[in-house]
Amino acid sequence: MKTSWARYSWLLTMQAVGSAALLSQCYPLYSRLLDDPGHVQVYADTPMVAVIALSVALVQGAHWYRVFKLPLPVGDTRVVLGQLVLFISRLAFIIASALFSLVLFRHLPEIDFGRNGSGFVWRGLLLLAVLFSVFCFTTELERLGLALRGQERTPDNNDRARHRN
Helix, strand or coil: CHHHHHHHHHHHHHHHHHHHHHHHHHHHHHHHHHHCCCCCCCCCCHHHHHHHHHHHHHHHHHHHHHHHHCCCCCCCCCHHHHHHHHHHHHHHHHHHHHHHHHHHHHHHHHCCCCCCHHHHHHHHHHHHHHHHHHHHHHHHHHHHHHHHHCCCCCHHHHHHHHHHC
């Protein structure tokens, strides 16, 4: 059980670091989009895109490894801690969703796609990858929070019971 907790903690930490890096890149972009609404933004330079791509890869790799290879190692119920983890989960997704909403509802209608359509496609795919990565991390936090509260009802519970026997 101790090894399982150590591996799970390591994977969750990797997801948290990747998500924090993603959100740290989103905040400056969000501010710039609010300052200059409706115009094409060219602020995502190569280092920023590299950080975003590596962060997406880190979050996705750790998330999917955990989902397929490691059950949630939660045995005891800790209701207050579970509630705090659920709160952090929702807060992280709200922040990422705010950027997505700003782009979708404020910038997308005013963009002229005829000038540089391929640039918009890769930016849109990158934005979706960021949003999906934060979603995966928040889903992981939600699973952990529910398990800590004793409410997790997924195949992970069956896996955990099998590993104990």
